[in-house]
Amino acid sequence: MAAMAKPPTDNAQDRAGSKRISALAELWPFIRPYRLMLAAAFVALTLTAMVSLVLPLAVRRVVDNFEGGATPLLKQYFSAALIVVGLLALGTGLRYYLVTRLGERVVADIRKAVFDRMVTMSPAFYENIMTGEVLSRITTDTTLILSVIGSSVSVALRNLFIFVGGLFLLFFTSAKLAALVLLIVPVVIVPIVVLGRRLRKLGRENQDWIANSSGSASEALLSVQTVQAFTQEVRTALKFSDVTERSFDSAKRRILTRAMMTVIVIFMIFSGVVGVLWVGAQDVANSIMTVGELVQFVIYAVMVAGAVGALTEIWGELQRAAGATERLAELLNAKDTVADAASPVDAPEMKNGAIVFDDVTFSYPSRQNMPALNGISLTVAPGETIALVGPSGAGKSTVVQLLMRFFDPQSGKITLAGTDLRDMARDDFRKQIAIVPQDAVVFADTARENIRFGRPDATDAEVEAAAKAAAAHDFIVALENGYDSYLGERGVMLSGGQKQRIAIARAILRDAPILLLDEATSALDAESERLVQGAVEKLAQDRTTLIIAHRLATIKQADRIVVFEDGQIVEQGTHDDLVAKGGLYARLAKLQFTEGSAAA
Incomplete structure (x- = not known):
């Protein structure tokens, strides 16, 4: 457990230094079987983005006609606005359903694939990695990926569409003001790229520490009787606390970097927008553009600025998910030193x-x-x-x-x-081959199913015959529910001798040569x-x-x-x-x- 004072993987530093957001491409084999669902979600997403971009046009019409007092037209514009809002609500709900369902399905498939791979790895593999870290990757890292597929990617695409479409409509509304807005873009992109790379590294490091913490907890809890017998509860808790605090310190650095990036980007965007609006106000005063056009431009400018701000937030999530994907890909692509022959x-x-x-x-x-x-x-x-x-x-x-x-x-x-x-x-x-190992293994299941693990198709009579042969029948029937009694995690309900007799009964039932x-x-x-x-x-x-x-x-x-x-x-x-x-x-x-x- 003392070894837990450092990130667990030998090449963690190399991986943490990787800046490839393209690591998310590793998810495509899991998304590919659901291409139709992905396409439907993409259509819904495009619809909501287009509808969002239409709304400012309607607002401009309302403002300009409001000045002229064209009441019948106003009614038509407000009616059209309600239809647009209805489409926006429908598209958003459909997008949420499809994308969230896709995320849950893909993450479930990833978890199954990783577990299927890990359960076949030889004990040689587990000499170099803690089971707690593997469990952390299957749970914590897949949760990050769920967040990305089920939310972040769709929000990112929607904001990207709004950014591109909004930028085009800014030029359509006022080329002069739009050109001024474009001057802000390079200033915004630089901190996104520079701090984004830093976020990627810190995100990977943070996930390593979380896995480290899970490994430490798993080891201690699985050996809790030994910990308590040697009165090492405080020392064990301090070691876990140390690893957890290091994980927290890593998270603080990641959060601070992301907060700095958010502050810089939002300040740059909105201060630029304020400056552009001042120029627009002068144009209205000089009758170069109408009030409705300025309002339309302001809405598009806010939408574009909001899209950029959202993209900076999502970029950090994508960076963390890329690190999580790399960690899961390592398990899926891990080479086992003990492998079956090709033929x-x-x-x-x-x-x-x-x-x-x-x-x-x-x-x-x-x-x-x-x-x-x-x-x-x-x-x-x-x-x-x-x-x-x-x-x-x-x-x-x-x-x-x-x-x-x-x-x-x-x-x-x-x-x-x-x-x-x-x-x-x-x-x-x-x-x-039937084996009774040195450390008898009892699963968190009934006595009957523990014995039947040796031969899943065995009848109840065969299970009981094996238990009798292993001198286990008497203590099993003495349990509260007999053969259907739940034995607890790792057979905590049984003595060492009873666990051995369950393991022997399992081997007898297997009936191997x-x-x-x-x-x-x-x-x-x-x-x-x-x-x-x-x-x-x-x-x-x-x-x-x-x-x-x-x-x-x-x-x-x-x-x-x-x-x-x-x-x-x-x-x-x-x-x-x-x-x-x-x-x-x-x-x-x-x-x-x-x-x-x-x-x-």
Whole structure:
């Protein structure tokens, strides 16, 4: 958590310095399927802009005829004005509906696309990014994009049309006054461009800090029991406060820059308009133009000035959205170091196939100079039960990680039934593997659905049979709603042993030819362990099984025990053979069994 004192991404500075508003083009693939809705919104937007530009013409007619007292004409002009106002209201409502609906639809698609991509990324990807940051991008960054698609872009286009149309009508009304107005434009554009680039950079930095804050909060809340057990609530809160305050400081700089840009632009625009109006007033006094023409010019000038002011506001939003789009595009375009082959081969039938590790060397991405496995070779025959033992950090769990192809080895290869894992689609061969991980995972769902996660098409009877085999049935039926009891986030309603039995029941229900048990009974009491051990032994009879265990009593009946130390295989054999050899396994066995007997 201490690492949270800086923006989380290695190349954040480079990205923040990017000034490409064109990053918003990354949104087009998500907008393209809704081209008809976009076109309809564009028509409604154009209609409202045109109607807005017609109104000053009507006002001019009213003012000039009002001076002449032409009452019948006035009635006609006011009637026409009401029709124009009605069209404006209808067009505006239609534009709002279409654009807002389009924004919601596109953002929903983006969120699904990003999540679909993230849920398939290998664990290697998550060694370099916090899940809290990913969640921040899916939520906060997409909210910014929703603001842009559902509001800012349409408002920007409308104001752009009004600016261009209004400028043309300014020349139509008075070329002299319009030419004076044009002299203001370069003065206004300079601060928009210069400060806009600054806004873009600050917007990206601010989003990084927000994601950083979300990552910090997610990490702390997911580990809240540990935080409280070690009475680190205040320290953890201070760390989160520090990151949040840095996010606020970044937001302050962004807000200040945007406020400065707004002040400068509005002052330039309206002071220029005042000067031009003074010249126009002189023309009216000298009968060069009518009062109605001056009023028309004033309205158009205000509309053009307001459009420019709105565009400066929206420019800042577009800058922030461009940064958010870049961040989401990074996730969508992220390269996974573990990927399926371009043309994967079909996974063979694993029931009669061997598992082979051939001279495998592997280091985790975050620890490249510390090999977790160093040139290991291991063959597991079909139907064989192999136990992997050794000190913590010896490489046992890494074997399971590589066999599931969560990571790829730096050298050597792993084959299932003679086929290299890298030649098969991951989904294809993983369907033939059931795993009980070291940290039992329980979802925020019912007990029944947690077990059924192993095989979604399983019947209720099959779910209950698996729970009975895993010694989980009794405690499940004792819950308030039995199998339909909600287990809470991460199984907060259950003990560690109960969560492990749910995970074991899930693996039993999967009924796969390969079974991986990573410390599957470590949190069980003696009686539950004996019951589960019996179920596991029965399950392993016609399956290829790899068992990782520190408690050697649970693996004495394995067909073969493989002993790991410092990422290498140092011994292999049955329990009795290894004890007789007097090596590492014998020392571990002596410590456990002798101390266990003494303690008893």
